[in-house]
Amino acid sequence: MSKTVHVFPAGTVWKVAREGGKPTVYPTKKKAVGEARSISKRFAPSQLVIHGKDGHIQEVVSHGLPSIKRPPYLKKNSRIQRIVGKFTLSRLASERRADRA
Amino acid sequence: MPEDSDKVFINCPFDKGYQPIFEAIVFSVFDLGFSVRCSLESDDSGEVRITKIARIIEQCKFGVHDISEVKLDKVNRLPRFNMPLELGMFLGCKRFGGKIQARKICLILDTEQYRYQKYISDIAGQDIRAHGNKPEAAIVAVRNWLASASKRKLPGGAAIASRWKRFIVDLPELCIKARLDRKDLIFKDLTDLILAWLENNR
Numbered sequence: 536m537s538k539t540v541h542v543f544p545a546g547t548v549w550k551v552a553r554e555g556g557k558p559t560v561y562p563t564k565k566k567a568v569g570e571a572r573s574i575s576k577r578f579a580p581s582q583l584v585i586h587g588k589d590g591h592i593q594e595v596v597s598h599g600l601p602s603i604k605r606p607p608y609l610k611k612n613s614r615i616q617r618i619v620g621k622f623t624l625s626r627l628a629s630e631r632r633a634d635r636a
Numbered sequence: 637m638p639e640d641s642d643k644v645f646i647n648c649p650f651d652k653g654y655q656p657i658f659e660a661i662v663f664s665v666f667d668l669g670f671s672v673r674c675s676l677e678s679d680d681s682g683e684v685r686i687t688k689i690a691r692i693i694e695q696c697k698f699g700v701h702d703i704s705e706v707k708l709d710k711v712n713r714l715p716r717f718n719m720p721l722e723l724g725m726f727l728g729c730k731r732f733g734g735k736i737q738a739r740k741i742c743l744i745l746d747t748e749q750y751r752y753q754k755y756i757s758d759i760a761g762q763d764i765r766a767h768g769n770k771p772e773a774a775i776v777a778v779r780n781w782l783a784s785a786s787k788r789k790l791p792g793g794a795a796i797a798s799r800w801k802r803f804i805v806d807l808p809e810l811c812i813k814a815r816l817d818r819k820d821l822i823f824k825d826l827t828d829l830i831l832a833w834l835e836n837n838r
Contacts, residue, residue: 538838554837580791582838595835601669601790603834604642608677612828618813619832622806 538600540575542567543586543624552627553578572596590620641697641786646674647722648702648745660771661700663800663830664778667838668790670698675722676823689722694733698785699726699742700778704769706755720756727762743781745774772797803833 541552542564549567551574552558561567568585575583580599587593591613595603605611644665648658665672673692675685693699701723708715723744730740744759746752749766752759763781767774776793783790807829811818816825 539836541836582835584836592832592835600838601667601788603666603831604669604671605831606643606671606673606677606827608673609824609827609831612832615814615825615828616832616835619810619829619836622810622813623836 538578538581540571540578540581540583541586541624541627542571542583543590544588554627558627586620586624589617590622590624591617592620640671640695642669642671643673643696643698644670644782645693645696645699645726646672647699647719647726648674649705649716649719650676651705654702654705656771657702657767657769657774659804659826660775660800661702661778662826663803663834664775664796665700665782666827666830667796667799667834668779668782669788670782670786672827674823690725690729693722693726693729694737697740698782699723699740700745700781701726701742702745702767703752703756704745704747704767706751723759741785743778743785745777771800775800799834799838802837803830806833806837 539553543550543552544564545560549561549564550558551561551567551571553574559570561570571583571585575581575596575598582598582600583596584592585594646658646661646665648654648661650658662672673696675689675692677692678688680688701719703719703723705719706715723742726740726742729737742762744752744762744764745767746764747766747769749764752764765777765781767777775797779790779793779796808818810829810833811821814825814829
């Protein structure tokens with residue numbers, strides 16, 4: 536089971552989901568982040584990831600897990616971040632489709 | 637730049653046969669909240685290689701040195717000495733580099749626990765661990781050593797090995813999406829993918 540709680544936009548609403556768990560829907564980003572934060576703390580060690588519209592990561596907050604340290608020679612690669620973010624979110628979505636089937 | 641207690645110098649073979657263990661070590665160091673440094677990190681042809689390695693070693697408090705590649709090269713029938721050389725530089729820096737450098741701590745990895753006694757017996761007394769050419773064993777060795785050397789509360793080796801296995805399953809598809817060649821992944825692309833994956837999937 537993944538230790539990551541994802542917050543991401545879905546049309547006009549925001550969703551909170553963990554891999555293998557049921558997503559919950561919130562009308563605003565603020566409410567979604569607040570709920571995700573409390574879930575992440577409850578399941579610590581864990582981390583909370585806030586995604587932007589195209590899957591890219593806006594913020595990562597660790598709760599009991601060591602923070603990821605980017606080496607000084609490596610600039611943030613937004614393209615790879617977007618690809619991996621989209622990949623992860625699409626997997627979350629396909630899990631939900633499989634649950635419904 | 638001064639020595640940094642978050643940086644881990646990785647000194648190991650870079651050939652295809654060793655790639656799974658190299659990837660596992662890099663993954664585990666990042667997952668443990670440390671930063672990987674190694675001679676592959678920049679391709680500045682203007683800097684002499686040994687100068688670059690010395691600069692990186694100077695900046696890292698921790699070092700992982702895999703001396704397992706002692707076999708003869710298939711083409712030249714000669715062994716490669718780069719890993720023992722860089723281990724020697726690390727130990728020399730610790731011994732002669734002054735107060736800050738004296739805090740350096742290293743882990744030496746080999747395939748078998750006591751094999752080093754047959755070819756580099758002078759390193760007896762260092763922290764030497766065997767990985768048996770198994771990436772999971774290398775992950776556990778690095779995790780246990782870093783937990784003890786850094787005195788930080790770190791995730792367990794089994795949890796990191798489990799994440800690494802999930803990453804390895806995802807990696808081919810991620811490479812396709814990123815238009816990268818999984819079989820010929822350069823260090824920068826590998827680290828970009830590991831960091832992005834960890835931020836999304838721990």
